[in-house]
Amino acid sequence: MLFTTSRFIFFLLGVILIYQLLPQKFRWIWLLISSYIFYCFSGIKHLIYITVTSFSTYLASIMLDRIQKEQASYLKENKESLSREERKAYKAAMKSRQRRWLVLCMLLNFGILAVLKYTDFMIANINGILGAAGSKRQLAFMNFVLPLGISFYTFQTMGYLIDVYREKYPAEKNPFKLALFTSFFPQLIQGPINRFDELKESLFAGRKLTINNVSFGTQRILWGFFKKLVIADRLLVAVSTIIHNTDEYQGVYVLVGMFFYAITLYADFTGGIDIAIGVAEIFGIPFRENFERPFFSKSIAEYWRRWHMSLSSWFRDYMFYPISVSKPMLDLSKFCRKHVGDWLGKRIPIYLASIIVWFTTGIWHGAAWNFVVWGLLNCLVILVSQECTPLYEKFHNRLKVGNSFWYRMFQVLRTFWLMSFLRTLDCYQNVGLTFRMYSTIFTRFNLMELFRGGLMKLGLTRYDYIVLVPAVCLLLLVSLTGRKGSVRKQLSAKPVMVRYLVYFAIFLAVLILGAYGVGYDSSQFIYSRF
Amino acid sequence: MKVKRIMSKLKFLMHKKFLANLAAVSIALLIIILLQSLLMPKYVTAIPEGNLVREYYDEVKKHDLIFIGDCEVFSNFSPVTLWEKYGITSYIRGSAQQLVWQSYYLLKETLTYEKPKVVVFNVLALKYNEPQKEAYNRLTLDGMKLSPIKLEAVKASKMEDESFISYVFPILRYHSRWSELTAEDFKYIFKRDTVSHNGFLMRVDVKPVTTVPEGRKLADYQFGENSYAYLDKITKLCKDNGIELILIKSPSIYPYWYKEWDEQMVAYAEKNNLRYINFLDLTDEIGIDYSTDTYDAGLHLNLSGAEKLSDYFGRILKDEYGLEDHRNDEEYRQIWEKKVDFYYAMKEDQYRELKEYGYLKSYGAASPDN
Structure with missing residues (x-):
């Protein structure tokens, strides 16, 4: 159901009316029912996916919560008897148990998203390789229909699960409340990707x-x-x-x-x-707000802090930071510093984490090479401009233009056009065609x-x-x-x-x-x- | 005491803020209604058939005979002729490509205003078992007054990609006409000129038939279930209200009327104890000359053809159905005198336009240069 249809307007009026008529304690239940009704309009069979995501996340989060409580009470009970090493070993064992639940749930949910969204992309690539290798065999496409909002609700619920794992807040005890957080209808079509701790109070309060x-x-x-x-x-x-x-x-x-x-x-x-x-x-x-006047950004990095903020912050909090401080990355950093020097050694892990995040951002937007190239080009521009920052500053200081209105205007326009160039990869059918069209800008003067x-x-x-x-x-x-x-x-x-x-x-x-x-x-x- | 309590409860009505809000909402609604009137097509000089359904509501609703159906009724029968020759009071609730279910709902609506003695239904529409085109739906349904019957008609008629709500609030359909507005849209914003004569759309121009069509072979000649279901409803509605229903096939030679269709109608009439008249078989008796009595080579009759057909049919209605002659009734005479004057004035004006421009410029005819 599109937001801009009369059907949605009538649906919303109905939801509001009944919401207001119901006693406060039943209102969140009504929001859940309404959200599922809304979801049914996109195809009743898709309900299975969002329900699986809700309940698997619920189960995993409850398990995480239980392990955390078990750990807290065990440590409390044995405060005196355990040595420091024993405490550490116990904590590590419990963390590992928690991690198993987290990984299992993430594999299931990202797996659903990956299978539904990327199977045909993979098949197309395999077919391309088979064709290039001279094989006449081609795999058949699966043509899965993508359930409404799957990219958004999967990220939102996995963000919740990671927060519970990190003990940012306790798990929600009521599975239906978590189902409402996952499926609340206004956020289903295109986000924003909300955080549980920001929403829970108002979402379940049933305010008048x-x-x-x-x-x-x-x-x-x-x-x-x-x-x-x-x-x-x-x-x-x-x-x-x-x-x-x-x-x-x-x-x-x-x-x-x-x-x-x-x-x-x-x-x-x-x-x-x-x-x-x-x-x-x-x-x-x-x-949460999703935009902060992004077209007034003075650099691509700033643009991404102001455009689709709920997604950028998701990638930052749940992907970039964890990857950057992960053990393999720290080991890599150590290794690089030792073998290629401090300057490069410090940067390689950040570059790698950035490439992974931007690759994922690209592929999240669509199962096509256009989006992958788009993501990686964004990454390239951000990393290059980051490295060039000292050079820019030198230039600003020498010409004393850093803060002038016209220079800021130039920066805004430069960022706008640079982003517009990159964004064009969304539009044309494939990467080759996009670059061919880019080239016509310089070859066809019309x-x-x-x-x-x-x-x-x-x-x-x-x-x-x-x-x-x-x-x-x-x-x-x-x-x-x-x-x-x-x-x-x-x-x-x-x-x-x-x-x-x-x-x-x-x-x-x-x-x-x-x-x-x-x-x-x-x-x-x-x-x-x- | 009770009154005092109620008055104190209603005190907020006199509150300044409430009154200001009420005034603001009223003004906003008024502006929207005005805009809707402005943006809706006026159907006065171009596509006048878009006004036919709407004009019925301005009528003094005292008719012994009601026609329902498509262009084969609103072009081929002249209520003024029926009045002048036989004193029969009639109205044509016709519209372009009126589908069977639309005829049913228009009749149902008509019966909420008046109870005629005879209803005449032209059966050509049975060939369409489902909605055909948004444009034709609009020509029929936009003119209907908002009522539960209209909503039922919309539900039955709307195509898959049409929105129901835009029939209730037509501004949602015609909003983009802002860039096509003409002087006519402003001129007729509050009141439109009458274009028909009790639902009859007059045309005096002539375009003779040059070829008589051969029907293209069809895969299936059976009328659809939906069409039959609504024909049954029309039959039942008439029977329930004690109205004589006459099924007719108007003498238009396009679209082709197949023998197999005719046989189905004969069988249906027999089964339901109805009269079915195929005027295509009676053209000689009626005196229709397709070289002078049609304005578009056989699709519709022109004024001359319509008057001949109405004269012929009027006699049947008077002799066999006993429809009353109201010509001596002062109340009817007063109503119909104005109609007759308007009829002849338009006839004269159409001949003048034909002479001046070579075509009926203000009456929905296309210029011969097009």
């Missing part, structure tokens, strides 16, 4: 709806609709035209495609997240075509541009205003007439200018594919 929450939540949903329907779905037509007609649209059109895709993806993804956060906000459940009606051939009419230009300007304005703090809070300080007029204008813009209904291809959220 308040005027503030409903009003703030609705505003956020409305803004999400605006981004998705007025901007993203309209602009996607032009992006599709460019990337699916590569013989015709080369040179400057590739740059136009990059620019349009950057706006489309931003409006689509942040719009979807706005809707998700807004829906949760209505129930008084604060989701800038003037744009001004001779080229922009009108991309599937957009004059009226579409009339809508898009002010809508994107508004998006930019809201982002700029957001630097001074929450835009909604700033707006709520304005006179009531101004507020109502703004809300109503956005509502009308969505209603009239939204790219929905007959004549428009109602698009899935781009990130829901990942």
